[in-house]
Each structure stands twice: as C-alpha cells, then as structure tokens.
Amino acid sequence: MSKLLKINKGVDEGTKALLEYLLEKDKVEGVITLKTINANQGICYSLITKPEELKDAVPLIPYMPNNEGKLLSRLTLREPLADPIAVVARPCELRAFIELVKRNQGSLKNYLFISHTCPGVYPLETNVNGSLEKKISQYWNKTKNTELIQDTRPACKSCIHFIPDNADIIVSLIGEADLDNNCNIFLSTNKGEEFAAGIEGEIGEKELESKEINLMQNKREEERKKLFEETNIETKGIEGLIEYFGKCIGCHGCSNVCPICYCNLCFFDSQPNETQPSWSESDLDRKGALRLPSGTIFYHLGRLAHISISCIGCGMCTDVCPVNIPISTIFSKVGESVQKAFDYSPGMDVEEPVPFGIYKEEEFTEIGEQ
Amino acid sequence: MNKNFTPKIIYFMCNWCGTGGAESASAHHLYYPENVLPYRVNCTGSLSTVLILRAFIDGADGVIISGCHPGDCHYEDGNFRERKRVATIKSIIESLGLEEDRIWFRYVAHGEGKRFVDTTTEFNDYIKKIGPNPLKERSDT
Known part of the structure; x- marks a missing residue:
C-alpha cells in the first residue's frame, strides 16, 4: 500500500x-x-x-x-x-x-x-x-x-x-x-x-x-511479441542484418540520442576507426565491390556489444532514424537475451552493479571449456 | 565440406600464458596449421569486443581467444573479463541468428604447447566443417 x-x-x-x-x-x-x-x-x-x-x-x-x-x-x-x-x-x-x-x-x-x-x-x-x-x-x-x-x-x-x-x-x-x-x-x-x-x-x-x-x-x-515476430531478425541471419541495416546512411544519430551511449568520443568516430585507403584495397581484392560508407554492420554490432546489456528500450534511436530502421526493436530484442544471459535488469536498482564491473571465477565457466 | 577451403583464423593470445604456450610448442617442434594467424595482446582482458567483431567483418572465418587458466592471470581477472565479453558477443550473435561457434575461448598455460597445437588443429577442422564466414564475401556490409 x-x-x-x-x-x-x-x-x-x-x-x-x-x-x-x-x-x-x-x-x-x-x-x-x-x-x-x-x-x-x-x-x-x-x-x-x-x-x-x-x-x-x-x-x-x-x-x-x-x-x-x-x-x-x-x-x-x-x-x-x-x-x-x-x-x-x-x-x-x-x-x-x-x-x-x-x-x-x-x-x-x-x-x-x-x-x-x-x-x-x-x-x-x-x-x-x-x-x-x-x-x-x-x-x-x-x-x-x-x-x-x-x-x-x-x-x-x-x-x-x-x-x-x-x-x-x-x-x-x-x-x-x-x-x-x-x-x-x-x-x-x-x-x-x-x-x-x-x-x-x-x-x-x-x-x-x-x-x-x-x-x-x-x-x-x-x-x-507481435513486434518481435514481425521483425523476425533471428531467423534471417546475415540476410536479415543486411535487410535492416543496409539502409543506414551512417549519420550516427542513434548513438547521439541514446542515453546509454555516453562516451564523449565514440569509438566509431575515433581515429583508430578511420578508414585507411589500404583497407579498401584489401577488401576490394576479396569482394570486388565495397559499400560506402563501409562498416555499417560493424557499427551496429559494435553498438550492440557496448550497450545491449543496459538498453532500457526508450525508442529514441528508431525515432531519429532518417531511413526508418527499426533499431529499437532489434536492440530491445537482442538486449533482452543478453540481459537474460547475465540475469540483469537495467535501470531497476541503483545498488545492483552493471555486470561489466564485477568478474568472478565461477561465472560462465562453460565458455572456457569449448 | 569444401576440400579447397582454407579458413582464415585469428588467434588472439595473451602476452603471458597464451604466447608462452605457442613458445613451448615451438620448443618441442610441434606444428600448427599455417592458416592460423597469431596476434599477441598484452592480456585478453584488454581485447575489446569491437575488435573481435572487426575480425569477422574484415574477413576472418573464426576467432580463438586464449588466455591464462583461471587464477593464473597476471592482472588478476583479465581472463574473466574477456570471458564475460565473449559471453556477450555470443549472446548477441546468437540472438541475431548468426553462428556463435565461430568464436572459441580457451585457456592455454605457458607450458601447454601440445594444448596450443590441439586447440588450433581442432578449431581449424571445425571451421573447415562449418564453411566460410558468410560476411566476408558480402560487399554490402
């Protein structure tokens, strides 16, 4: 009460x-x-x-x-x-x-x-x-x-x-x-x-x-449930990724409005990630064509790796996307499974530490045995 | 299984145990597959998630990360840090419907030259079985 x-x-x-x-x-x-x-x-x-x-x-x-x-x-x-x-x-x-x-x-x-x-x-x-x-x-x-x-x-x-x-x-x-x-x-x-x-x-x-x-x-x-089924990214694999993120124009608006993306200088805007001419050359040798700007899937996967554990699903990213990529749906879906794997619910309790701050010997032991 | 397929495998090893394992292998004149490319990092705990993803985007067929056995890390918990990151990546990749088993995480100690060779051979055979990374030939990524 x-x-x-x-x-x-x-x-x-x-x-x-x-x-x-x-x-x-x-x-x-x-x-x-x-x-x-x-x-x-x-x-x-x-x-x-x-x-x-x-x-x-x-x-x-x-x-x-x-x-x-x-x-x-x-x-x-x-x-x-x-x-x-x-x-x-x-x-x-x-x-x-x-x-x-x-x-x-x-x-x-x-x-x-x-x-x-x-x-x-x-x-x-x-x-x-x-x-x-x-x-x-x-x-x-x-x-x-x-x-x-x-x-x-x-x-x-x-x-x-x-x-x-x-x-x-x-x-x-x-x-x-x-x-x-x-x-x-x-x-x-x-x-x-x-x-x-x-x-x-x-x-x-x-x-x-x-x-x-x-x-x-x-x-x-x-x-x-309906929304996740409509997006259905988990059954499409690589084709699904390209279908959704292929439209991306690389404005990085989604990371600018994302509350969890708090870095002053994003890795994807930083010097180590600036494309060098020699990289395109080796990519071209293998692929025969190169999407420009390149690294779209890399950017979105990288952002997932950084924030999916803390994604609170506010939907700002989808809202600012100029090419209507359902980013928040995909991030919520992936976030849900990552958060489940870590048994963590973001933003609920300020005393509960973010999983990437504590490391214990007894967790995820199955990964080292592969 | 394509007989002509030679996978490109990136082997991230830590400066201490991982590299030591490779040294032991060379001291015993053991051979590992030539298509495994070793990369030394100071500690597996310093290896960021995006670098592992980048390896796949830039054309690797598989990635192995090997650090010290639990409790042996020279920076106390570097191997546990990386293990947690690998768990994240696997979970992300899996929920996107991609193959999470292209990443292996294994402990190799300084003297375990045989284990280093076994790991590389086993992984090499496994990647040969599952075929090339579909991302590497795509021009629209």
Whole structure:
C-alpha cells in the first residue's frame, strides 16, 4: 500500500499544481519539466526556478524530445546537486538515468523524481507535421480506457516497464477513468511524502498495481511479441542484418540520442576507426565491390556489444532514424537475451552493479571449456 | 565440406600464458596449421569486443581467444573479463541468428604447447566443417 494524494483537478493541472507548490514553498530550488516555447512550435525540457515560468510547462505531454536521463546525467556529471530539484520524467528516462549513475555519469543526490504510469509518447515527427495537438484528445481517451495507443512509438507500444519503480512521486494515468477532473498521485517513498506534505488535497491509501495496470501489462506483452515476430531478425541471419541495416546512411544519430551511449568520443568516430585507403584495397581484392560508407554492420554490432546489456528500450534511436530502421526493436530484442544471459535488469536498482564491473571465477565457466 | 577451403583464423593470445604456450610448442617442434594467424595482446582482458567483431567483418572465418587458466592471470581477472565479453558477443550473435561457434575461448598455460597445437588443429577442422564466414564475401556490409 502506498500513500495516495488526491487533487481535485485534471492530471495536467494537478501535476502543475504540485510543481508550483514545490517551487513556491521553496521545497525545491528548481523543476525540470517539458515546456512549450515559441507559441507551441517547440517542446523541450527546461530547468525552471521561477514559479511564473511554469505557465508554459506541459509536464505530461506525450512527447519526448530527448531522453531526460542523459540531461540529468550531464547536470550532475562533475558533482551532485547542492539543492533539491524536482524532475518530471518518464519511467524509461528514470531507468536510463539510473544506468548512467551506475556508470559514474551522474548522481541521484537531491533529485526528486516525479513520474507516472506511462501510456507512451508520439514520434518526434508528429510535432514537426503538426499532428501532435490533434492526437492529444484521443491519447487521453485511450489512456482512460486502458487501451493501447497504436500510433505511439513502437518502443512505447511494446514497453512492459511502464511503472516507474524508482520514482518518489507517481502520477497515476493508465486506467484512471476520471483523469480530467481528478489527479491521483502516489507518494511511494518517504522522500516523496516529505516533499508533498502540506499540499491541498485528500490523503488516502491505495495499491498502485490495479487491475487496469495488469490489463495494460498483458496488452503490451502481446504487442511486444507481435513486434518481435514481425521483425523476425533471428531467423534471417546475415540476410536479415543486411535487410535492416543496409539502409543506414551512417549519420550516427542513434548513438547521439541514446542515453546509454555516453562516451564523449565514440569509438566509431575515433581515429583508430578511420578508414585507411589500404583497407579498401584489401577488401576490394576479396569482394570486388565495397559499400560506402563501409562498416555499417560493424557499427551496429559494435553498438550492440557496448550497450545491449543496459538498453532500457526508450525508442529514441528508431525515432531519429532518417531511413526508418527499426533499431529499437532489434536492440530491445537482442538486449533482452543478453540481459537474460547475465540475469540483469537495467535501470531497476541503483545498488545492483552493471555486470561489466564485477568478474568472478565461477561465472560462465562453460565458455572456457569449448 | 569444401576440400579447397582454407579458413582464415585469428588467434588472439595473451602476452603471458597464451604466447608462452605457442613458445613451448615451438620448443618441442610441434606444428600448427599455417592458416592460423597469431596476434599477441598484452592480456585478453584488454581485447575489446569491437575488435573481435572487426575480425569477422574484415574477413576472418573464426576467432580463438586464449588466455591464462583461471587464477593464473597476471592482472588478476583479465581472463574473466574477456570471458564475460565473449559471453556477450555470443549472446548477441546468437540472438541475431548468426553462428556463435565461430568464436572459441580457451585457456592455454605457458607450458601447454601440445594444448596450443590441439586447440588450433581442432578449431581449424571445425571451421573447415562449418564453411566460410558468410560476411566476408558480402560487399554490402
């Protein structure tokens, strides 16, 4: 059972009221949330310190311009925050941040995490072609009725970790029939309770895992299975790899937006990986033709080797791909099997070390015997 | 099985036990297949996953990695580090429907010249049996 705070406003207004309360009462020094700029033309994350700046905030808009985990890590890369900051983040963004903290790329100290049961986000292009605004009313209707929203990101439709386990405060969205007038906020940690103490609203107790959540879990799992079957990369072998990644133009956008790809200089952009003329020569002798830029499959396999253990499946990579490669589906699929092999679930527990930090004699003994 | 197929095999060996094994083999005048190309690395723990992948992309038919026996590593856990990386690569390659058995990881100690020769011969025969790496002739990678 968790503490439940009921605010008699719609979820959007209720969340904003919570943020305003935190800022006005000086409980936090700042708030990081999504905000519209330039009269709704752009939506971006902002760090807000003045309560009046919150008027343009849209904390629950179904849109993810960046994975916030990466932004949070950049803020605390050198040293932890001195004063508390409240952060509105989606579950996958929190998981990404926790993965980064485990890799010494940030600190959890003084962050107050406000999250929600996540119905998903629309692809970035919806804000470019102006269809985002039209989609929002159906988004909330489907969320009320615990339905899958088919035009959200494929990664969102098939996401099975839509409950934010690490958040201090959880705004309940999925299956809340009355979310236009009622905002149910779970205060799942003591820290969350402390910060929200004194806000106007009813306090009660309720279980977060409702039957609607379970229903959604089942629907997402089905969708995930379907998506993996459609991509079907494991039965196609090398042909499948070339079919999917053959379109790649080598912009490296997927690694730039990936929250887990945190290296300042990527190996694939670095000097040891610059192609030398002599390499093409020996390749040509053997193959008779050479794809340019070369090394596409190498790049994607290499990225898999680096991040699949920590892939949290946010879907940013697919979203930015200019040639529509289903990267996140393939990475989630491969990630799932790698994570299973290492018995590891990324972004769940900050105390659980990344497998590539501890090495024991008794693990994977079957590999040396081959 | 193609009789004319000579596989290209990359043998990553660590500076200590792996290379020592090869030295012992030469001291005993043992022969290993000529198509096995030995590459010395300081420790198998320093061998990155992408270099193993690169070997395949650049035309190797198989890769063997050999380091010190468990507990013998000169840097304490280098061989365990590499073992974990090999486990990752195998898991990735397998879930993409490719052949994970083109990578072998074996411990060869300094004095085990015979084991070095056995490993290379065994692996060479195995790769000959499963045929060439399909990636190496592809021009569209």
